[in-house]
Structures are given as C-alpha cells and as structure tokens.
Amino acid sequence: MKIVIVGDGKVGYTLTEQLAKEGHDIVVIDSSQQALQNSMNSLDVIGIRGNGAALEVQMEAGVNRADLLIAVTSSDELNLLCCIVAKKIGARHTIARVRNPEYTKQLVLMKEEFGMSMFINPEFLAALEISRILRFPSASKIDSFAKGRVDLVEIKINENSPLDGYPLHTLYEKYKVKVLVCAVQRGERVFIPDGNFVLRSGDRISITASPAEIESFFRAIGIVSHKVRSVLIVGGGRITYYLARQLLELGMKVKIIEIDRARCDKLCEMLPDADIIHGDGTSEELLLEEGVENTDAFVALTDMDEENIILSMYAASKSQGKIVAKINRISFLEIIENSGIESVISPKYLTANQIIRYVRALRNSLGSKVETLYRIVNNKAEALEFKVGERARVIGKTLTQLELKENLLIACIVRKGRIIIPRGSDQIEHGDSVIVVTTNSSLRDLDDILK
Structure with a gap:
C-alpha cells in the first residue's frame, strides 16, 4: 500500500518504522529536515520537507494516489486540515491524531462531515x-x-x-x-x-x-488480587486527565501532583472530585507527605522517561502498591525489567498497534480480517484476533489436521459468546473469533497461519 505519514515525531517515526517493516511504500512529510534525514537514513522511506496541509506538498508526496494518509503532528487542527485536503484530492483513507479533550464530543460529527476513516488519541489509549x-x-x-x-x-x-x-x-x-x-x-x-x-x-x-x-x-496459584482504592499520580498532562476521569468513575480516590500552577488550576476545574497538589513530584519529602507509602497504586506520568523510571523505582522501594510507568524509549525497557517495575505503557506503541491493525484489515477486505492486534512481551510477539470469513481455508478441519507455521499458537476461539480454550480435536467455524499468538509478524489473514 502507498501510505503518506505527516509528522515525524515520536509517534510518526514509530509508525513509519513499523509500517515500513510490513513492506508498505512510505512517504513522510515534516517541516524538520533533520527529522526527515534521520528517518530516511534509518528506514527505507521517502522524506518531503514542508507543511503537510499544503496542497502542493501533498501533491508532491502523491497523496492524490495514496491508499492512506496518517496525520500525527503535534497540532490537532493541522492533522484535521491535512486529512480534509487529502480526502478532497483523492486519498482513499485518512487517519488523524486528535488529543484535545475538548474535541472528543465532536469527533463523530467530524468523521461524518469530512469522510475520515479513523481518529486516534494516544493519551486516551494510554x-x-x-x-x-x-x-x-x-x-x-x-x-x-x-x-x-x-x-x-x-x-x-x-x-x-x-x-x-x-x-x-x-x-x-x-x-x-x-x-x-x-x-x-x-x-x-x-x-x-x-x-x-x-x-x-x-x-x-x-x-x-x-x-x-x-x-x-x-x-x-496463590496470587491475591487486592482491589485498588487509592491512586497517586505524578504529572498532570492529558493522560492523567483521561485516566483520572476513568478511575473516579470506578470509585477510586485519585490524587495528582503537578508542578505547573496554571495546569493545577485547569485540572481542578476539569476534575473537581480529584485531589490536585501543586508541587514537585520528584521531591521525596512531598511524596512521603502525600502518602506514597500507603497508596494502592502509583503512576508516573511526567514528560520525561528518566523521571518516570526513577519515580517508579522510588515508589516500589516504599510501597507495596501497584507501580505503573509511562515510557516511550524502548531502550529503557531492559533497565525497567531489572528494577522490579512490572507495568510499563508506551503511548506511541499503543497508537502504532491500532493503526497497523487498521492497515492490515484494509489490505484484506475479503478474507478473515484482523479485528484486534496487540504487541506483547516487549513487542517481540503479536496477539491477533481474526473474524472468520466464510472462505477461510481453516474451516472444517480439526486443529490437529491444520499445518500451522512454527512459533504460532491458536490461543482461543470465541463462538456465539462461548469461550473455547482449544484442543487438537476442536474445529474453527465461520463466524468465530479466533485469537492467535505468534512471533511471526505481518499476519493479515487467518489463513496466513498455515504453512
């Protein structure tokens, strides 16, 4: 597929990297020559410098012949404008990153009016x-x-x-x-x-x-699951807003530490039921004062990976509660694993997973399409959910009779709401949802599991 990606930041580069690995023809548009040069040197892609919403730049990038345009710049408005222009000049599908909570209620209207295929919000996914x-x-x-x-x-x-x-x-x-x-x-x-x-x-x-x-x-096996009733969050960005709103609806007590006074005031308006603390979340004295030792969960959501790692390690040393850290650089994952922090989330990889699932489904409009896709075990394996089409070659044979690729497992079959943990004598039927786990990448159709 011919794909144009507007925006070569953290999310844009991750998308470019993942989609290029899957064999797509990628053109990247960005206003920074240095960012483009890095992508062109590291990946087999074409880079075009300019404003991604400008008609002449989109024409130069071949958007009028593109199967998909993905706009992931730091500006919601620019992303929307890129998609509107792209759709007008002939792009088949468009995806925009929209992060501002104030636009949430308008997304359905905008999708219908502008003919967009999908909106993506990394902070909400996180x-x-x-x-x-x-x-x-x-x-x-x-x-x-x-x-x-x-x-x-x-x-x-x-x-x-x-x-x-x-x-x-x-x-x-x-x-x-x-x-x-x-x-x-x-x-x-x-x-x-x-x-x-x-x-x-x-x-x-x-x-x-x-x-x-x-x-x-x-x-x-003796794992006791203690219910989380109180959560301490350091960092008051968009992820924190979306997370606090969800946790408050679940009846949890939420406390947020944010260093910027203006942002604290804004959070107080948006989250009246949460406790908002103005202060430096990296201060040991403040963390102890606000109850890091007694909280059921601690979540590090500052803008810096290094801060989140240090804060999480400190919280883990003081608390028996659940520790979660936001990390974007995959190079830090080994450090985190050795530190005892078990739960790490990465907004850019969550976004990439969502879009790659959509792209794989686009490439396979007639077969058993990818419904859900997750990268697991530090992005070294994939778990995919397929909806079984009537033409699937896997229908009518027991699992023992199927010649499956190596390093692949049929993990679950869901049939009319009933969950089947499969055995060799089970069969896959039309209409089933089938969950596959594999270290093979780029499965687009359920039949791709066969040798």
Whole structure:
C-alpha cells in the first residue's frame, strides 16, 4: 500500500518504522529536515520537507494516489486540515491524531462531515491501558479481545511460585481452570510453548482465558488480587486527565501532583472530585507527605522517561502498591525489567498497534480480517484476533489436521459468546473469533497461519 505519514515525531517515526517493516511504500512529510534525514537514513522511506496541509506538498508526496494518509503532528487542527485536503484530492483513507479533550464530543460529527476513516488519541489509549491494569493489579499487562470476553494477561513467575518446574500440560489437571499459557519470555528469548514446556521462576508468561477463569487461576496459584482504592499520580498532562476521569468513575480516590500552577488550576476545574497538589513530584519529602507509602497504586506520568523510571523505582522501594510507568524509549525497557517495575505503557506503541491493525484489515477486505492486534512481551510477539470469513481455508478441519507455521499458537476461539480454550480435536467455524499468538509478524489473514 502507498501510505503518506505527516509528522515525524515520536509517534510518526514509530509508525513509519513499523509500517515500513510490513513492506508498505512510505512517504513522510515534516517541516524538520533533520527529522526527515534521520528517518530516511534509518528506514527505507521517502522524506518531503514542508507543511503537510499544503496542497502542493501533498501533491508532491502523491497523496492524490495514496491508499492512506496518517496525520500525527503535534497540532490537532493541522492533522484535521491535512486529512480534509487529502480526502478532497483523492486519498482513499485518512487517519488523524486528535488529543484535545475538548474535541472528543465532536469527533463523530467530524468523521461524518469530512469522510475520515479513523481518529486516534494516544493519551486516551494510554489511560485506558493503565485503567485496565489497575482494575487487575496482579497482572503487569492486560489486553482484551472479543469485546471483553477474553483477556490476555501477563504475569511474572516469582521464586517459590507453585508454577515453577511444572510442564504446561499438567496445569488443568492440577488447578481445574481453563487457561492457556500462550507466550513465555525467558531472559531475551520468547517462546510460543507447547504442552511439554516447563515453566521456571523468572519467566514472564502470557495467559489467555475469560476474566473469571483468570481470577480463579490466580487464586489457585496463590496470587491475591487486592482491589485498588487509592491512586497517586505524578504529572498532570492529558493522560492523567483521561485516566483520572476513568478511575473516579470506578470509585477510586485519585490524587495528582503537578508542578505547573496554571495546569493545577485547569485540572481542578476539569476534575473537581480529584485531589490536585501543586508541587514537585520528584521531591521525596512531598511524596512521603502525600502518602506514597500507603497508596494502592502509583503512576508516573511526567514528560520525561528518566523521571518516570526513577519515580517508579522510588515508589516500589516504599510501597507495596501497584507501580505503573509511562515510557516511550524502548531502550529503557531492559533497565525497567531489572528494577522490579512490572507495568510499563508506551503511548506511541499503543497508537502504532491500532493503526497497523487498521492497515492490515484494509489490505484484506475479503478474507478473515484482523479485528484486534496487540504487541506483547516487549513487542517481540503479536496477539491477533481474526473474524472468520466464510472462505477461510481453516474451516472444517480439526486443529490437529491444520499445518500451522512454527512459533504460532491458536490461543482461543470465541463462538456465539462461548469461550473455547482449544484442543487438537476442536474445529474453527465461520463466524468465530479466533485469537492467535505468534512471533511471526505481518499476519493479515487467518489463513496466513498455515504453512
């Protein structure tokens, strides 16, 4: 596909990198020659310097012949204008990043009026991700499929865990719960395990099942899930606003520390039920004064990755609560893993996942399309949900009869609301939702799982 990306910042570069890996023809527009040069040197893409909303710049980039234009500059208004111009001159599909909460209620109207395909809000996606984690604090990451009927949960096997040393095929016999371990990270390696795989302490495992079965499994292995009632957030940006609003609706007590006085005043207006503290969230004295030792959850949401790492490490040393950090640079993930911080979110990768899912669905308009896509185990594997079309080649055969690609697992089948943790004798039927976990990238159709 021919894709034009306007904006070469953090989100734009991540999108360019991911979509270029999937073999798309990418043109990047940005006003910064240095940013463009970096992308052109690192990735196989074309860069054009200029205003992405200008007609002559879009024509030079070939937007009139593009399958998709994605506008992810730092300005919501510029992104909307880019998409309007692109649609007028012939781009088939357009996606705009819109982050301002004041525009939220108008997005449906704008989508209809301007013919846009999709709006994306990285801060809202990040808040949603953190909210999911805080609702299930025993997990380090939670992804949902089939409209919430199936969860994919990541946990770490600690020392003295009853799972240490157990082969996977014994789990049902021992615990009588219908869960499937579909990915294991051991050090730098990622495994898509079979029934003979033996778990070890230190492994990070991804489990798929219904939320009720996962809760039963956690209880069976001795993981007690304490409900989060109080949350301390450092940083008062857009993610904090969206997150606080969701947590307050869930009945949690929310306290926000923000260093900018004007932003504190704004948050007080927008979040009257939250406690807003004007102060330096990196101050140990202030954190202790505001109850970091007793809070059920601590979330570091400043604009600096380094600050979020240090704050999270400090909170982890003082509190038994859930610790969540926002990190954009993937190079920091190894440091964080070794520090004991289990839950990390990255707005730019969440955004990339959403858009890549949409792009893969566009490329496959007739087959079994990608409904949901998540990158798991530090972006080293993918979990995808497919809706099974009537022409799918996987229909009518047992799973044992299917010749699947290596490093791939059918993790779950959802049929008319019923969750099936698959066995070799199960079959896939038309209309099913099928969840696949794999280290192979670029699956666009369910039939791509076959050799």
